Amino acid sequence: MKAWKDNLGRVHNYLRISLTEKCNLRCSYCMPEHGIPLSPRSEMATAEEILEFAKIFVARGVNKIRLTGGEPLVRKDFLGILTGLSALPVELAITTNAILVDRYIEDFKQLGLQKINVSLDSLDHQKFKHITRRDLFEQTFKNILLLEKEGFEVKLNAVLIKGFNDNEIGDFIQLSEKLNITIRFIEFMPFDGNNWDHSKVVSEKEILKIVQENYGEKQILRIADAPNDTSRNYKISGFKGSFALISSVSNPFCGSCNRLRLTANGKLKNCLFSSGETDLLKPLREGKNLNSIIEENLKFKHKSRGGMDSLEKLSDEKLHSKNRSMIAIGG
Numbered sequence: 001m002k003a004w005k006d007n008l009g010r011v012h013n014y015l016r017i018s019l020t021e022k023c024n025l026r027c028s029y030c031m032p033e034h035g036i037p038l039s040p041r042s043e044m045a046t047a048e049e050i051l052e053f054a055k056i057f058v059a060r061g062v063n064k065i066r067l068t069g070g071e072p073l074v075r076k077d078f079l080g081i082l083t084g085l086s087a088l089p090v091e092l093a094i095t096t097n098a099i100l101v102d103r104y105i106e107d108f109k110q111l112g113l114q115k116i117n118v119s120l121d122s123l124d125h126q127k128f129k130h131i132t133r134r135d136l137f138e139q140t141f142k143n144i145l146l147l148e149k150e151g152f153e154v155k156l157n158a159v160l161i162k163g164f165n166d167n168e169i170g171d172f173i174q175l176s177e178k179l180n181i182t183i184r185f186i187e188f189m190p191f192d193g194n195n196w197d198h199s200k201v202v203s204e205k206e207i208l209k210i211v212q213e214n215y216g217e218k219q220i221l222r223i224a225d226a227p228n229d230t231s232r233n234y235k236i237s238g239f240k241g242s243f244a245l246i247s248s249v250s251n252p253f254c255g256s257c258n259r260l261r262l263t264a265n266g267k268l269k270n271c272l273f274s275s276g277e278t279d280l281l282k283p284l285r286e287g288k289n290l291n292s293i294i295e296e297n298l299k300f301k302h303k304s305r306g307g308m309d310s311l312e313k314l315s316d317e318k319l320h321s322k323n324r325s326m327i328a329i330g331g
């Protein structure tokens with residue numbers, strides 16, 4: 001079996017599939033306030049097409065699939081898609097805002113979906129409402145506790161924005177004292193329409209410094225990173241859970257990238273930051289062989305961050321606004 005390899009020899013065995021461009025939240029760093037133009041229904045991949053795509057990728061060595069979006073759980077045929085994928089020889093994972101999670105707990109268990117990443121940017125009800133533009137903190141938090149109690153592998157994703165939630169780093173880590181979860185602090189990344197500027201980024205170094213001030217250097221244990229991990233992992237001595245830093249802005253991890261992304265309208269993206277997209281849906285519908293199209297796409301994968309390999313390039317709005325909003329890519 002020939003693996004999906006790019007020109008730098010990086011093997012791509014992890015596929016992230018976005019199921020929808022829609023969401024029941026409106027996080028300001030992800031979605032412009034005025035929303036995004038949605039793709040016409042006829043241009044969205046159907047459940048059957050998603051399964052066909054997945055089989056093509058799995059046949060060439062993809063062994064992990066993450067469902068994302070938009071909010072994957074708002075898709076009406078979510079369960080059918082999950083059921084279809086669960087028959088493939090892959091590890092399944094999901095990234096969700098957790099609002100609808102309680103409806104699916106038993107299905108997740110039955111279908112072997114164990115790895116669940118949940119977005120949560122504030123532990124303060126009012127701040128949550130401000131950043132998500134929806135008043136759903138209680139429901140989200142209740143479902144996070146439910147997932148942990150039911151034994152799922154839960155990671156909380158918190159996007160840090162300077163002056164907004166960086167004062168909550170200690171409170172977030174404190175959650176991992178009693179709960180077996182990983183708190184992942186994500187550097188705020190630029191996408192079209194999200195009002196990013198570098199002064200709002202809380203860097204990996206700054207985060208670690210704050211943790212050291214809160215807990216003392218000796219209490220912070222560096223723990224092993226899994227192969228191809230995008231995060232650097234730590235824990236506080238004696239705590240049940242752990243924390244991690246995802247530094248896509250200040251210290252990217254592109255050298256070991258193994259990811260491919262499929263958008264909800266069937267476009268292949270070989271990098272989160274790349275504005276380049278290759279349509280797979282039309283050729284699939286025309287009965288064409290997708291293998292050579294995917295191989296061709298991979299030949300042009302940039303070494304780092306879709307070609308924005310320096311902070312200057314990443315900060316250049318003309319470059320980063322060519323990329324779609326995160327909600328339409330699938331984070």
Ligand code: SAM
Pocket residue numbers: 023029030068069070071072095096097117118119157158159186187188189190191194326327330331
């Ligand atoms: N709706 C689901 C959720 O929120 O978890 C899945 C989709 S969301 C686009 C996936 C992840 O992307 C979330 O963890 C979110 O925090 C992250 N994300 C979105 N925009 C981002 C940005 N500008 N910088 C860093 N992370 C971002």
Ligand code: SF4
Pocket residue numbers: 023024025026027028030031069070071096097119326327
């Ligand atoms: Fe929705 Fe997730 Fe984007 Fe928030 S981060 S608007 S929950 S897709």
